[in-house]
Amino acid sequence: MTAPAVPVGPVEPLQPLQPSRLPWLRGRGGEGVLRLNPTLVIGLSLLVVIVLAGVLAPVLSPWDPVAQDLTASLQPPGNGHLLGTDQLGRDVFTRLLYAARVDLRVGALAVLFPFIIGTTLGLLAGWFGGWFDLVLMRVVDMVVAFPSFVLIIALVFALGQGTASIYIAITLVGWVAYARIVRGEVLVAKEQEYALAARASGLPTWRILLRHLLPNVLLQAFVFAMSDVVLSILAIVTLGYLGLGVPPPTPDWGSMISEGQNFVFTKWYLTAVPGLAVVVTGLALALVADGVVQRSGRR
Amino acid sequence: MSGTSPSTGSGSVSIGSGSVSTASGSVGEEVLAVEGLVQHFRGRGSAWGRLRGRPPKVVKAVDGVDLVLHRGETLGLVGESGCGKSTLSRCAAGLYTPTAGVVRYARQPLHGAPDRAQRRLVQMVFQDPYSSLNPRMTVGQTLSEILTYHRLVPRAQVRARVGELIDLVGLPTRAADQLPRSFSGGQRQRIGIARALALEPQVLIADEPVSALDVSVQATIINLLLDLKETLGLSMLFVSHNMAVVRQISDRIAVMHDGVVVEEGDTSEVFEHPHDDYTRLLLASVPRIGGAPAPATAGAATERGLR
Numbered sequence: 001m002t003a004p005a006v007p008v009g010p011v012e013p014l015q016p017l018q019p020s021r022l023p024w025l026r027g028r029g030g031e032g033v034l035r036l037n038p039t040l041v042i043g044l045s046l047l048v049v050i051v052l053a054g055v056l057a058p059v060l061s062p063w064d065p066v067a068q069d070l071t072a073s074l075q076p077p078g079n080g081h082l083l084g085t086d087q088l089g090r091d092v093f094t095r096l097l098y099a100a101r102v103d104l105r106v107g108a109l110a111v112l113f114p115f116i117i118g119t120t121l122g123l124l125a126g127w128f129g130g131w132f133d134l135v136l137m138r139v140v141d142m143v144v145a146f147p148s149f150v151l152i153i154a155l156v157f158a159l160g161q162g163t164a165s166i167y168i169a170i171t172l173v174g175w176v177a178y179a180r181i182v183r184g185e186v187l188v189a190k191e192q193e194y195a196l197a198a199r200a201s202g203l204p205t206w207r208i209l210l211r212h213l214l215p216n217v218l219l220q221a222f223v224f225a226m227s228d229v230v231l232s233i234l235a236i237v238t239l240g241y242l243g244l245g246v247p248p249p250t251p252d253w254g255s256m257i258s259e260g261q262n263f264v265f266t267k268w269y270l271t272a273v274p275g276l277a278v279v280v281t282g283l284a285l286a287l288v289a290d291g292v293v294q295r296s297g298r299r
Numbered sequence: 300m301s302g303t304s305p306s307t308g309s310g311s312v313s314i315g316s317g318s319v320s321t322a323s324g325s326v327g328e329e330v331l332a333v334e335g336l337v338q339h340f341r342g343r344g345s346a347w348g349r350l351r352g353r354p355p356k357v358v359k360a361v362d363g364v365d366l367v368l369h370r371g372e373t374l375g376l377v378g379e380s381g382c383g384k385s386t387l388s389r390c391a392a393g394l395y396t397p398t399a400g401v402v403r404y405a406r407q408p409l410h411g412a413p414d415r416a417q418r419r420l421v422q423m424v425f426q427d428p429y430s431s432l433n434p435r436m437t438v439g440q441t442l443s444e445i446l447t448y449h450r451l452v453p454r455a456q457v458r459a460r461v462g463e464l465i466d467l468v469g470l471p472t473r474a475a476d477q478l479p480r481s482f483s484g485g486q487r488q489r490i491g492i493a494r495a496l497a498l499e500p501q502v503l504i505a506d507e508p509v510s511a512l513d514v515s516v517q518a519t520i521i522n523l524l525l526d527l528k529e530t531l532g533l534s535m536l537f538v539s540h541n542m543a544v545v546r547q548i549s550d551r552i553a554v555m556h557d558g559v560v561v562e563e564g565d566t567s568e569v570f571e572h573p574h575d576d577y578t579r580l581l582l583a584s585v586p587r588i589g590g591a592p593a594p595a596t597a598g599a600a601t602e603r604g605l606r
Contacts, residue, residue: 192430192431193425193426193427193430194431194432194433194434196389196394196431197425197431197432197491198433199394200392200393200394200418200422200423200495201418201422201444201445201494201497201498202413202415202419202445202448202449202498203444203445203448204448207444207448211433211436211444212433212436215433215435216433216434216435
């Protein structure tokens with residue numbers, strides 16, 4: 001055997017750590033845990049404002065969101081009512097704030113369950129393959145082949161009105177997207193050598209799935225979840241419009257739009273303002289998703 | 300010894316090496332062996348073909364290979380891309396379950412995947428330092444996960460052992476707190492070696508460990524491997540397509556072509572008196588600079604010169 005001609009070193013110098021000036025932003029890998037970027041900051045700020053508006057509704061407005069005052073119906077903005085009143089004399093601004101509570105909660109929960117179920121199934125299907133993968137993907141194809149809104153409406157109709165039915169219907173239809181996304185990502189990730197290396201180290205399968213694959217495949221599912229919240233709110237809006245949504249008199253943006261549509265030419269703000277609230281919420285979530293993607297260094 | 304076993308697959312080569320003496324002196328008993336190893340991958344075939352009942356195409360990555368790695372020995376496995384070297388090494392590492400044949404760790408045949416104790420015997424260094432480290436775990440997390448799961452050191456000493464391992468491969472201890480993305484290719488490969496060494500293996504399988512690295516870094520990683528092999532008393536299966544590198548570090552060489560071993564023997568023997576046509580072709584394909592005489596030595600000299 002030829003003797004090594006070169007000494008073992010020299011080792012290339014490590015990149016010097018660049019500590020954050022704010023110690024509490026410093027995290028593992030010498031990088032700030034939050035590693036904030038403008039997109040993320042704007043998105044999170046908007047989201048915080050919307051959440052605070054919902055949470056602080058009783059403080060921000062003296063009115064009751066459901067109490068009717070038929071003597072003061074369809075008042076124009078001003079005179080104590082920031083955005084006027086609706087046809088039942090309820091303060092529109094107050095209902096807008098309280099609706100944020102309902103819509104954000106329903107939107108988030110209607111995404112949480114499909115996210116968890118779809119991610120779990122996609123992870124298992126991608127890793128194990130075989131008949132489980134085959135059957136699962138055919139089920140996914142079947143659900144995708146239906147127009148999703150028709151399916152959700154049919155399910156809510158079958159299950160009966162109420163928020164619980166909305167969660168169940170959206171979950172039954174929504175999990176397929178997550179299963180597909182995560183399965184595809186797992187198929188790529190499990191061929192990466194770090195997955196092989198984890199197996200070569202003798203680590204058990206559940207540990208490889210949870211610690212090595214899941215963190216690396218979750219990003220795409222998370223990005224989709226952010227836009228899915230808006231889709232869920234739109235589904236609730238649509239259901240509300242059809243009278244299958246959140247039961248009245250609880251305010252939500254969808255029912256506000258559908259109640260205001262009769263007056264769209266004279267009192268345009270009755271529909272425009274809740275519509276704008278949906279748009280701004282969608283924008284905030286989209287910015288958060290973009291910001292997280294930028295932060296993770298993947299485009 | 301498996302060398303005396305009959306050939307199992309088509310065109311397999313039986314290795315007649317009853318007692319082995321190499322350039323670096325005599326070596327010990329068998330630590331890792333494959334016998335009649337066959338690994339076929341079934342393609343899915345086209346939908347049209349399946350409808351017509353045509354069997355899917357079978358890729359014969361490894362098609363009947365016998366190899367023995369002895370204690371303290373470095374066995375070089377060479378061959379062109381796609382000849383089955385990587386598949387063979389992954390079978391030997393217990394990552395694939397072979398279609399046929401036997402893999403033996405310390406004379407014990409594997410049944411399916413290696414168990415916890417068997418995993419500790421044989422460890423692998425991977426080819427691509429950019430994909431072989433989990434991008435979301437720090438070096439310390441990667442190493443301590445293995446140490447903790449296999450209970451190699453008491454929990455209180457995990458941190459210290461991680462530092463030792465990092466130090467062993469020539470990186471500063473503070474590397475433990477950094478994510479793989481803050482390292483260069485060569486540094487990542489050092490981390491990959493540290494991960495393999497965490498289990499204190501007897502055998503190291505290095506699958507093209509330097510082919511993804513800059514030429515200037517290749518030599519340092521190879522020397523690190525040789526250094527560790529000496530100090531820790533490892534045996535090594537070194538897979539490469541680089542004849543110059545293999546010649547420099549191997550005691551014995553096996554030449555692979557189309558899934559079978561076409562020639563196997565002591566390094567100097569194979570390089571100076573190649574018997575197989577394919578081996579000759581491989582030796583002749585080593586690039587020469589400045590009309591240097593012997594192909595393989597010229598390659599080695601070039602690499603050192605570039606350092």
